[in-house]
Amino acid sequence: VPREYIYLKYVAVHVFSMARKSGERKQEPPPKKRQGRVADLIASDAKVRDWYNEKSLRSRLSADTYARMLCLISERLGMSPEEIVTSAKQNPDxxxxxxxxxxSALMKDGWLDTSVSKGFLMVKAYLKYRHANVDVFPRLSSTTGETIQKERVPTQGELATVLDKLTLRGRVVALFMAHSGLRPQVLGFYQAENxxxxxxxxxxxxxxxxxxxxxxxFVVRxxxxxxxxxxxxxxxxxSQQATALLAYLSERRDGGEKLSPDSPVVATHPTRGAARTKQSNATFSNGFLTTSVLMRELHEVLGSSLPEGVTWRPYVLRSYCSTRLMLAEGAGKMARDLREAILGHDTGISGRYNVGKPWGEEILxxxxxxxxxxxSFLET
Structure with missing residues (x-):
């Protein structure tokens, strides 16, 4: 047998073997993301599921956050939630x-003391639900506001720069937060259900x-x-906000949307073909956006517009509204109770009597x- 044939046969067998091993490696399922692991935990543990369902009655967002943190701490401890409960009752030390x-391990990984404390608080809530309310959590030196130490409210000029970079829809979202003082969840719920x-x-x-x-x-109720x-x-x-909103609604109407009183103020982009079918079959197909999607563009544009040494989160736009109205209050343009009411705050005893009731025509x-x-303190 020629030597070249033996060599080529060896190469072919080797390549086939490597390809087979590579294929075997690709068939190995990748590790599940945390969201999937949390869903598995809720599905497999009846007690966790009952706790999660109870939390969901008030807030699905809070329920998901609590369940996610319970899953994470359980994994870091190497214990199931049931084992944590048993240990709390039988061997708390x-x-x-x-x-x-x-x-200690979480802080070595870069977690702030405040974040660890919040995580433990959520595990403590589960133990309390299971009637294992024991004092076993370490006391940490938490500092308030560590993650936003470099955050400051943008000036009117800086806000103008941000608005110029946004799409029409993004500009409407930003102005409803910066001028009307709305929280992001008002424009679109956690899972786009309202x-x-x-x-x-x-x-x-x-x-x-x-x-x-x-x-x-214009009035926003x-x-x-x-x-x-x-x-x-x-x-x-x-007025600036009204101009942006009317342009945005005109764009939606030109795209074929039939506007009605039930239409979202901020809506999903129009879809076609298979995407439209998928959207119509979704759990929440009424045109609203999730809070995270609403904030995505703002987060990106704010991040690209940062002055040196400053950080901005989307929520800083609501802070902008509060701060600018405070300056207007100082200039005698607005009463304090009205400023608090506009921001949706609890106005206290006097505010409840002054602006806390439904407004008649005179108050409005x-x-x-x-x-x-x-x-003029808000507009750019």
Whole structure:
């Protein structure tokens, strides 16, 4: 047999063997992401599932956060949630040592003391639910505001720069936060199941070929179901905000959307073909965006517009509204109780008597006039 044939046969066998091994490696399932592991934990552990369902009654976002942290701490301890409960009841000293070692390991991995404390607080909530409310968690030296030490409120000029970089939809989102003081969740819920609708803007008049505001500043009514305090409240929008919103609604109408009072103020982009079918079959197919999707563009643009030594999160836009209205208050343009009410805060005893009740025409007229005087502090 020629030597070249033997060599080529050896190469062919070697290549085939390597390809087979490579194929075997590719068939190995990749490790599950944490979201999948949390879902598995909830599905497999009845006690965790019951706890999760109870948390979900008030807030699905909180329930997911608590379950995710319980899963993470359980993995770092090398114990199942049931084993953590058993240890808390039968051998709390051993669990205390394990939690202390876990805290040290997390901080070596770069976790802040505050983050570790919050994680332990969520595990403690599960132990309390299981009637194992024992004091086994290490006390950490938590410092408030460590993650936002370099964050400051943007100036009017800096906000103008950010707005210029945003798409029309992103600009509307930013202005509803920076001028109306809305929380992101008001525009779109955690899982896109609800959000602010055009009917919540009573000054907006939907017409066949055009849309317009009958009065500016325009009223924004936040329903109790969208409010963090579970209380409805009223805020306003500026002329700059009205211009951006009307342009955005015109763009949506030109894209084939039929606007109605139930339409979202901020909606998903129009889809076609298979994407449209998938969207129509989704759990939440009413056109709203999730909070994370709403904030994605803002996060990217804010990150690309940072002054040196400064950090910005999307929520800084709501801080902008609060700070600018505080300056307007100092200049005698707006009353403090109205500023707090516009931001959806608990206004205290005096505020409850002054602006905490549903507003009649007289109060609404005065509030609109004060907001109009303060608008120059907000607009860019």
């Amino acid at each position: 051993s669990l205390r040592v394990s939690l202390t070692n876990c805290a 959000g602010l609708r055009l009917r919540d803007l009573p000054d907006l008049k939907l017409q066949d070929k055009a849309t317009a505001f009958k009065e500016v500043p 936040v329903p109790a179901s969208l409010s963090k305090t579970r209380t409805s409240y009223t805020t306003f929008g500026t 007229k005065e509030a609109r006039a004060q907001y109009k005087r303060a608008a």
